Amino acid sequence: MSRLRSLEALGWGVLVAVGIVAPFVVYPVFAMNVLCLALFASAFNLLLGYTGLLSFGHAAFLGAGAYVTGLAAKTWGLPTELAVLSGTAVATALGAIFGSLAIRRSGIYFAMITLGFAQLVYFLVVQMSWTGGEDGLQGIPRGKALGLFPLDQQLTMYYFVFTAFLGAFFVIHRAIHSPFGHVLRAVRENEPRALSLGYDVDRYKLVAFVLSAALAGLAGSLKAVVLQFASLSDVHWHRSGEVVLMTLLGGMGTVVGPSVGALIVVALENYLTDVGSWVTVITGAVFVVCVLSFRRGIVGEVRALVARSFTGAGRKRSSSSPSSSG
Amino acid sequence: MNLQALSGQLLVGLINGSFYALLSLGLAIIFGLLNVVNFAHGALYMMGAFAAWMMATYLGIGYWWALLLAPAVVGVIGVVIERLLLRRLYGLDNLYGLLLTFGLTLIAEGLFHHAYGNSGNSYPVPEFLQGGVRLGFVYMPIYRGWVVGVSIFVCTLSWYVIEQTKLGAYLRAGTENPKLLQAFGVNVPLMFTITYGFGVALAAFAGVMAAPVYQVTPLMGSSLVIVVFAVVVIGGMGSIAGSIVTGLGLGLVEGLTKYLYPQASSVVVFVVMAIVLLIRPAGLFGRER
Numbered sequence: 001m002s003r004l005r006s007l008e009a010l011g012w013g014v015l016v017a018v019g020i021v022a023p024f025v026v027y028p029v030f031a032m033n034v035l036c037l038a039l040f041a042s043a044f045n046l047l048l049g050y051t052g053l054l055s056f057g058h059a060a061f062l063g064a065g066a067y068v069t070g071l072a073a074k075t076w077g078l079p080t081e082l083a084v085l086s087g088t089a090v091a092t093a094l095g096a097i098f099g100s101l102a103i104r105r106s107g108i109y110f111a112m113i114t115l116g117f118a119q120l121v122y123f124l125v126v127q128m129s130w131t132g133g134e135d136g137l138q139g140i141p142r143g144k145a146l147g148l149f150p151l152d153q154q155l156t157m158y159y160f161v162f163t164a165f166l167g168a169f170f171v172i173h174r175a176i177h178s179p180f181g182h183v184l185r186a187v188r189e190n191e192p193r194a195l196s197l198g199y200d201v202d203r204y205k206l207v208a209f210v211l212s213a214a215l216a217g218l219a220g221s222l223k224a225v226v227l228q229f230a231s232l233s234d235v236h237w238h239r240s241g242e243v244v245l246m247t248l249l250g251g252m253g254t255v256v257g258p259s260v261g262a263l264i265v266v267a268l269e270n271y272l273t274d275v276g277s278w279v280t281v282i283t284g285a286v287f288v289v290c291v292l293s294f295r296r297g298i299v300g301e302v303r304a305l306v307a308r309s310f311t312g313a314g315r316k317r318s319s320s321s322p323s324s325s326g
Numbered sequence: 327m328n329l330q331a332l333s334g335q336l337l338v339g340l341i342n343g344s345f346y347a348l349l350s351l352g353l354a355i356i357f358g359l360l361n362v363v364n365f366a367h368g369a370l371y372m373m374g375a376f377a378a379w380m381m382a383t384y385l386g387i388g389y390w391w392a393l394l395l396a397p398a399v400v401g402v403i404g405v406v407i408e409r410l411l412l413r414r415l416y417g418l419d420n421l422y423g424l425l426l427t428f429g430l431t432l433i434a435e436g437l438f439h440h441a442y443g444n445s446g447n448s449y450p451v452p453e454f455l456q457g458g459v460r461l462g463f464v465y466m467p468i469y470r471g472w473v474v475g476v477s478i479f480v481c482t483l484s485w486y487v488i489e490q491t492k493l494g495a496y497l498r499a500g501t502e503n504p505k506l507l508q509a510f511g512v513n514v515p516l517m518f519t520i521t522y523g524f525g526v527a528l529a530a531f532a533g534v535m536a537a538p539v540y541q542v543t544p545l546m547g548s549s550l551v552i553v554v555f556a557v558v559v560i561g562g563m564g565s566i567a568g569s570i571v572t573g574l575g576l577g578l579v580e581g582l583t584k585y586l587y588p589q590a591s592s593v594v595v596f597v598v599m600a601i602v603l604l605i606r607p608a609g610l611f612g613r614e615r
Binding site: 054056101102104105107108109111112113115116117119120123124127237238241244248276277278279280281282283284285286287288290291292295 | 357363411414415418420421422424425426428429430431432433434435436437439440548549552553555556558559589592593595596597599600603604607608
């Protein structure tokens with residue numbers, strides 16, 4: 001196990017190093033976009049990968065964060081940090097409301113309910129006047145970090161986002177490896193058993209849901225500041241599906257999987273912008289292939305490979321459960 | 327109070343409700359036996375409408391034949407999907423079925439979007455059903471009355487077949503315990519295929535019916551299917567009759583909202599869903615499983 005521990009420390013080192021170097025290698029806005037969506041997917045994975053709850057409406061939290069941050073920064077003139085915090089706070093509140101209703105049903109109903117609530121948010125955003133309707137909320141000012149460093153500088157903006165990402169990623173990592181995270185996994189594996197052991201299963205599910213919504217909101221808030229606009233596509237159900245794809249592709253129930261998935265999906269969308277509606281077709285096809293024959297995802301496959309070479313035995317873990325253990 | 331506007335909106339609501347009922351019925355049948363939440367239901371409904379439109383545009387096939395042929399074509403597509411793809415996922419967590427059909431939805435919508443763009447194509451109302459009648463306060467186009475009547479008829483027929491015939495008894499037995507049914511010598515895998523094909527054909531049938539009412543567009547199904555999911559949550563998938571009643575009822579609620587407070591009409595179904603979850607989490611006609 002200690003070998004795995006040091007492997008983990010190495011992983012963190014690599015992550016930080018890659019993060020610091022990234023804006024010099026790729027276009028900074030692209031890197032920031034990846035970071036935001038990686039955070040989004042990681043937040044989502046906390047729910048799907050570790051608690052076994054498929055939310056099909058996470059775009060609601062991403063979008064709410066983005067729009068409220070835009071409103072706070074542009075109309076209320078709040079400093080960037082406070083704007084991001086207010087976006088996150090609203091997403092958290094939404095998460096608490098939707099979560100407390102949605103956890104009353106489980107399994108596939110849970111997915112349908114969250115999808116319905118996200119659609120509710122979508123229609124509200126379309127209709128409310130301050131959101132700019134079809135045009136979206138444009139011209140969100142980036143402001144200054146700590147009131148000192150102008151974020152119009154791409155590199156400053158990048159490190160601002162990267163710091164926030166690292167912080168949030170650490171929170172997720174801690175949550176997963178805490179006793180709390182173990183209870184979540186117990187709920188995922190066998191809910192009646194967790195209940196009979198005396199855990200207040202609904203409470204754990206709700207806390208996980210709210211935490212996931214809050215971090216998704218943070219991702220949306222950062223994204224709005226980076227791109228300086230919030231648009232309907234952030235609250236659309238395509239976005240909710242996209243985050244499922246990122247998580248599935250990267251490997252659900254793994255810490256870095258969703259980030260890897262986000263990188264691939266964002267890159268794919270970036271390089272395929274010329275082909276128009278084929279992007280949707282290709283995304284759909286990737287989805288189908290993942291579900292049919294690649295359910296462990298990239299990181300899941302790699303980890304299975306590593307685990308096999310570590311133990312020497314060629315035992316293959318079952319890939320039939322929604323996620324292999326974290 | 328403006329009775330004419332109110333009854334007009336209620337009529338529109340009843341038509342929307344007919345489509346909710348037809349689609350949620352298909353979803354409930356598929357989910358009952360296959361344990362798959364068919365996200366592609368909306369896309370297949372769209373394909374039904376497009377099939378009718380393409381038959382009329384390229385082949386000169388009229389409404390009546392389309393009403394028969396389009397569901398058949400889409401039903402065959404459904405059979406292929408079940409045989410080649412869905413079949414591999416039985417026995418896994420049922421979220422994979424949802425994700426697979428979600429992917430298929432993206433593919434179908436993307437392909438149609440690529441070929442036909444975003445703009446709507448209109449499909450003419452068949453000659454025989456043109457015109458309208460005055461019913462007290464409200465002018466009702468005959469076609470709309472036809473939609474409501476046929477939907478209720480098809481739903482009732484499906485209910486009868488499932489609840490009262492031998493075939494339906496097999497289906498219900500398969501829903502309860504497919505392994506045991508197979509042990510009795512029934513070809514359950516074939517039943518799965520036929521059920522999916524039938525549910526999907528029902529969606530395409532709704533699509534053909536909808537073609538003259540709404541514009542035929544590649545995205546006509548996806549927002550609809552989300553509403554239908556909410557309808558399913560509200561009604562619960564436990565009973566066939568329940569999903570029919572819930573579908574029509576919610577259509578009426580939507581119509582009423584459009585009259586009282588039009589801004590809320592697009593969200594009212596989801597608000598009702600929230601309220602039902604508070605009061606009766608299993609759904610109006612559902613049972614806790």
